[in-house]
Amino acid sequence: MKLVVLGLSLSSSWGNGHATTFRALLSAFAARGHEVLFLERDVPWYAEHRDLPDPEFCELAYYDDLAGLEAFRELIAAADAVMVGSYVPEGTAVGAFVQGCSRGITCFYDIDTPVTLAALDRGACEYLSREVLGGYDIYFSFTGGETLARLERDYGARSARALYCSVDTARYRPLDVPTRWDLSYLGTYSPDRQPTLERLLIEPARRRPDLRFAVAGPQYPEDIAWPANVTRIEHLPPAEHAAFYCASRFTLNVTRADMIAAGWSPSVRLFEAGACGTPIISDRWRGLDELFAPGEAIILADGAEDVIAALDRPARAIGAAARAAVLAGHTAQQRAAQFEADLLAAIHTHQNRTPSRREMA
Incomplete structure (x- = not known):
């Protein structure tokens, strides 16, 4: 057609x-x-x-x-x-x-x-x-x-x-690259996502100066107080997304308030990170458990303590389960x-x- x-x-x-x-x-x-x-x-x-x-x-x-x-x-x-x-x-x-x-x-x-x-x-x-x-x-x-x-x-x-x-699984797949960050986030600045980013990435970075974090995406205000162990990347073109995810031990998914209220609103970043086999830490919303099994293919977090606990656990099995879920239904x-x-x-x-x-x- x-x-x-x-x-x-x-x-x-x-x-x-x-x-x-x-x-x-x-x-x-x-x-x-x-x-x-x-x-x-x-x-x-x-x-x-x-x-x-x-x-x-x-x-x-x-x-x-x-x-x-x-x-x-x-x-x-x-x-x-x-x-x-x-x-x-x-x-x-x-x-x-x-x-x-x-x-x-x-x-x-x-x-x-x-x-x-x-x-x-x-x-x-x-x-x-x-x-x-x-x-x-x-x-x-x-x-x-x-x-x-x-x-x-x-x-x-x-x-x-x-x-x-x-997700295009030819472009988003596991890559053999050095690990650079313990937790990353890829997303454009949004006022209603920022409190969650503060709670689930910036605060853990403050509490764990021994770990490395990264936030990639444009339009973040200049007055944000980024901890010294947070790498800022202004814009990351799609050709570099897979390497970014694969260089991260975990990556964070943050959802806009309207999407949380509605539920069943998966960001494209969930599928892209999952296809790369990168373990995902996410906020909670209805329907997420129908895409990724909590605790097995994704880790759900409410606060900094949950994130820090997740970063101290083995990650490989969670990433493999996330990739399997994506390949089974979201290519x-x-x-x-x-x-x-x-x-x-x-x-x-x-x-x-x-x-x-x-x-x-």
Whole structure:
């Protein structure tokens, strides 16, 4: 099939996890024989940090503004499926444009579902409205569980499907590199994640000056008091993620508050670290135990004491169990097959439905 995706960014992973999520999914989807065109809003902060300007698995094109989408109208109209992603600039208008000209199915991929729904509840979502939400044939959500029923019941989604993030296991795998850190964290700064990072990494670093820690990611305020045994890395391109994880005895997973409240919202970093065989220490949320067995494939921590105790235990078996869990159900190939099946089912429904009076007029 021909798929057009209008997403936040494919070319740049700077300050966002969308890029690696799209790269894994669409690369595996294209490998199944499909054609993909990715349309990205050309913005300076991504243009300055492009680490995949020419992907091999799809065509990548840029548009400057809403008017610039007119150049792609016919390609969008002719596609079997068109997908708009969360946080796309002027995403509500982009979605309306897509729904207005597409002759195939349209769908929304929300890689931020709890944040999106909280913003919709406040009437302050900049990239989605309830009206446009209800116009998509499928609402793909990176959050599963009870949120899927809420999307259909309370928000008017025609069909809500879980589409968790996934990992390219050819790129994320165990590597033979020297161990540099006892505990690492990879993630862009977020105000609602920072208290957890303080509790589960910075405080343990203060208490254990004999251990080594690392925090990689942009946009952290300059006034954070990092202990001397914490290495700061401003930006880590995806090509260096696997080596970063493999150089860590443990890595930390920190979840945003809206995702914790919703549950069933696994970060792409969970699957990437797990694929590398790196033991994970994580905060708690509902549904996590359905992905990784607590105490066996992941360690759950509430405070600094839990983290320090974890750092003093053997790690190899936990990392191996995490890798096994990822390979069993969260590879990009598995996710792309699921994505394809959902699209094909929606296309079949679309082709066989009775046209409305409005469409026949």
